[in-house]
Amino acid sequence: MQTYLEVFGRLPTMLTRRLILRPVRMSDAQDLYEYSRDPEVARHVLWDAHRSIHQTRAYIRYLLRQYRSCAPGTFVIALRETGKVVGTIGFMWVQTENRSAEVGYSLSRAYWNRGFMTEALTAVLEFGFTRLNLNRIEAQHECDNPASGHVMRNAGMTHEGTLRQRIYNKGRFADVELYAILKNEFDAARREVHA
Ligand SMILES: CC(C)(COP(=O)(O)OP(=O)(O)OC[C@H]1O[C@@H](n2cnc3c(N)ncnc32)[C@H](O)[C@@H]1OP(=O)(O)O)[C@@H](O)C(=O)NCCC(=O)NCCS
Secondary structure, eight states: OOOHHHHHHTOOOEEOSSEEEEEOOGGGHHHHHHHHTOHHHHTTSSSOOOSSHHHHHHHHHHHHHHHHTTOSOEEEEEETTTOOEEEEEEEEEEETTTTEEEEEEEEOGGGTTSSHHHHHHHHHHHHHHHTSOOSEEEEEEETTOHHHHHHHHHTTOEEEEEEEEEEEETTEEEEEEEEEEEHHHHHHHHHHHHO
């Protein structure tokens, strides 16, 4: 089994039914900027809507530095049909001592409500449990962003509680819903699918 540093240092490309999850490239800047400038996409995430493509390029340079330093990494989400980059999904942190991690994601508004993020999250959970050997994967969303809770539940995560005023985001303290899935739950669900 590779260490998590080795895995993050060489993030793979993964295919799902409709999506490609792969490392970012500088040539993704235009596609990423196209939706990262949308305040509706940025409303419930911890970054501000991009004001210029230079900001998007700076973000890509940051992701590339993360790969080089083997830090918890982010995949871009591209459509298999066209190759267009429509989102990102990745690991916010990993605690090796507890074998736990948190995932976060965002998707271009033009592609919401087609099941894309549920598909991407399911693949990243599998990656976390099989390639990173994690035991627990968390995700959290602001209480007034219920669509993200649907994604977490649809990917098999369990609601664990509400964390009051957990984050300070865009000028206000926000309550968040915490979700998690354990390796034994993930394995049991997979056995059911293959039975
Ligand atoms: C949240 C987000 C990732 C969802 O992605 P998506 O690809 O549209 O998600 P899916 O299509 O897989 O699933 C969406 C689910 O939310 C539900 N939903 C959509 N809008 C909703 C709303 N306003 N209230 C409640 N549920 C809603 C859909 O019905 C669906 O659930 P279902 O399949 O159980 O019916 C996307 O909206 C997004 O990127 N938003 C901006 C960034 C963001 O909020 N990131 C998450 C931060 S925690």
